[in-house]
Amino acid sequence: MLELTRRMTPARTSIDRIAGCYFDEEGYVDGTFNTGFLKLKASEKEKNLRIAKTIPYADTNRQLIELDFPGETRESGDMMRLLDAIMESGLKNDAMLDTFYEVVADHYPKGRPFALVLFHGVYDIPRMGSDKAEQWESEEVYEYLICSIGSVLDDYEIDEPECGFLYPSFYDRSADIFHIALYEKEPGVSGEALIRTLGCERL
Numbered sequence: 001m002l003e004l005t006r007r008m009t010p011a012r013t014s015i016d017r018i019a020g021c022y023f024d025e026e027g028y029v030d031g032t033f034n035t036g037f038l039k040l041k042a043s044e045k046e047k048n049l050r051i052a053k054t055i056p057y058a059d060t061n062r063q064l065i066e067l068d069f070p071g072e073t074r075e076s077g078d079m080m081r082l083l084d085a086i087m088e089s090g091l092k093n094d095a096m097l098d099t100f101y102e103v104v105a106d107h108y109p110k111g112r113p114f115a116l117v118l119f120h121g122v123y124d125i126p127r128m129g130s131d132k133a134e135q136w137e138s139e140e141v142y143e144y145l146i147c148s149i150g151s152v153l154d155d156y157e158i159d160e161p162e163c164g165f166l167y168p169s170f171y172d173r174s175a176d177i178f179h180i181a182l183y184e185k186e187p188g189v190s191g192e193a194l195i196r197t198l199g200c201e202r203l
Contacts, residue, residue, distance in 0.1 A: 004123065004170060008053045010045045013037070013121070015146075017091040018048060020117040022152060027105040030113070031156070032098075034091060037119075052119045052146045055164045055183040062187050066169060066179050067200040079103075079199050083167050083180075087145050091120045104149070107197040113152040114162075120145055125173055142175050144168065149194065163191040165198070 007014055019034040040048065058064040069080050082103075086096050097118070104116055123142045148161040162185050169179040180198065184191035195202070 003125075003173065005053050005057045007123070008049050010042060010049065013045075013049060014123040015049070015052060015119050015121040017120040018117065019091045019097055019120075020115060020158075021097075021101045021104075022115050022156060023101075023105060023108070023113060025110060025112050027108065027110045029101060029105070032094075032101070034094060034097070048117070048119070051117060051148050051150075051158065051161060054161045055146050055148060056166050056170070056181070058183050063184055064166075065182050065184070065187075065202070067182050067195065067198065067202065068179050069198075069200055079197075083145065086118070087120065087143055087167070091118060104194075104197050108149070108193045115150060115152045115156075115158045117148045117150075117158060118145060119148075140174055142170065144170070144175070161185065163194045165194065 004014075006012075015037045017035070018037050018040070019032070021032045022030040024030045037045065037048075055064070082096065082100060086093065086100060089096060091097065100118075101116065108114065121144050123144070125140045125142055145167045146164065147167070148158075148164040150161045151159040153159055161183060164183040166181040166183075169176040169181040171179070180200065182191050182194065182198075182200070
């Protein structure tokens with residue numbers, strides 16, 4: 001995960017688009033946004049990179065855990081297909097995003113405003129030489145989504161993530177398309193609603 005997070009700076013980021021949704025205390029959509037990441041002001045880039053970086057930079061096996069999609073395949077699993085389609089569209093299909101927002105709203109606790117932010121990125125994984133030094137040529141292209149869910153503060157300011165995920169998971173410098181990395185600020189607690197949303201189970 002360090003390989004991803006060390007590139008999450010305004011100058012080196014592989015994130016190319018950001019989209020999201022604000023929900024009111026009853027779980028209804030209170031506004032959406034969708035824009036190219038490079039179009040953001042410098043301060044907005046830094047703020048959103050801090051949010052995105054929280055998920056892969058979390059404490060592995062405590063705040064960041066592996067989940068799978070039991071009983072589903074890439075052909076039959078509804079959530080896997082939706083996430084794949086959202087990723088392949090590069091966050092540019094608002095209809096699919098709206099569907100995902102609706103699924104989240106159905107499972108997330110009501111009673112306070114919250115926001116969901118999605119980041120899309122494409123990372124050219126550099127080939128490693130025998131001395132472990134990075135080479136110029138790319139070994140694999142890793143396309144990914146980072147999702148963050150957190151409270152909404154005053155003036156639609158988004159708080160730090162309470163839960164989120166990295167999809168597909170990144171393992172041994174490669175995409176693990178059969179797993180998703182779940183982030184929980186409070187391990188074992190704050191990710192329960194998101195687990196229900198994804199239709200996953202704890203391993």
